[in-house]
Amino acid sequence: MAGHKHPSYLKIYFILLALFVVSVAGPEIAEKLGLEGLSRTVLVLSTAFGIAIWKAYLVCAYFMHLKVEKIYAPYILLACLSLLLVFFFGTATDAMFSNGHNWVKSYSEEAAKEEAQSRSHGGHDDHGDGHSDGDHDGEDHHDEGDHDGDDHNKEEDKDSHEAH
């Protein structure tokens, strides 16, 4: 897009870097302070995801020059984004519910969590070596990790059938 004055790219870059640091630090601070519940959710969502939206805006507006691009380009992007939201909310209303007529829930969140915990061997670490040395091999996990299998929580299935 020749013919317009470029913004200071370096300035935008340093703002993006600062935002990146904040987005990593926010959830870390929530962890260190031992925040729980609403305060933790607000801090993590605002720093990790709020800042991601801000960063995306800066890249779009200044690096992609959307601020000075002809209006058709933002229209194309907004139309696709709107279509995405239609798809999302169209399916979310169904996907977020797990009850209803003839509904069978063959999934137990508690069992899935225990399975995930046994897989990670309790070695959770945010900084790169969250894997414990007591290794598992990849093959074993093909079977272990199938969360959608019917073998979870058979009792819950039975209860669900009885309820109907």
Add this chain to the structure above:
Amino acid sequence: MAHQIIATSRSRTGIPTGRLAVWWVIGSEILIFGGLIGSYLLNRFNHGPSWSVEAANTNTFIGACNTFWLLTSSLFVVFAHAASEKRDAKKTRMWIWLTIMLGGFFMGFKTYEYTTEIQHGFTLFTSNFWSFYYVATGLHGFHVVCGMVIMGIIAENDIKHGRNWHRVENIGLYWHFVDIIWIFLFPLMYIAK
């Protein structure tokens, strides 16, 4: 055969043809990656505790390094665009190749990360979380590789011969979009634990 002159402008929109095509590509990519991210969010809302335990095994340090490489490469590609507007082939090629180098760093780190995850038993089929992780980051990595190849072709086939300067901006737009996708994947896969 002499270099063929191609139509590069479209009077109705005022946007050059190639750039308009890239905006359409980006629009369709919004639906592809947006669909993946939307599905991830729905699963995360429904299966918060187990997905949180799984996400704790991703490598935040590697993810942060990769964010740094892509942010910096975005800066380099706008420098390449600025140089191309001045018809400075030497600087344009230099910034393009530096961008490709950072894309290479990204893929190198990603390869190391995948290797480590797989060695520890976290494969594409381990659980729904890991399926999303590999599909989303794998598809993104594929886009990074495509961008690197296209940039190499533009640098050596066009800019070196002083032609098709507009392609630098076009590939730049694509590259920024790849960066934006990572901006969203990073907190989803590596930070929200």
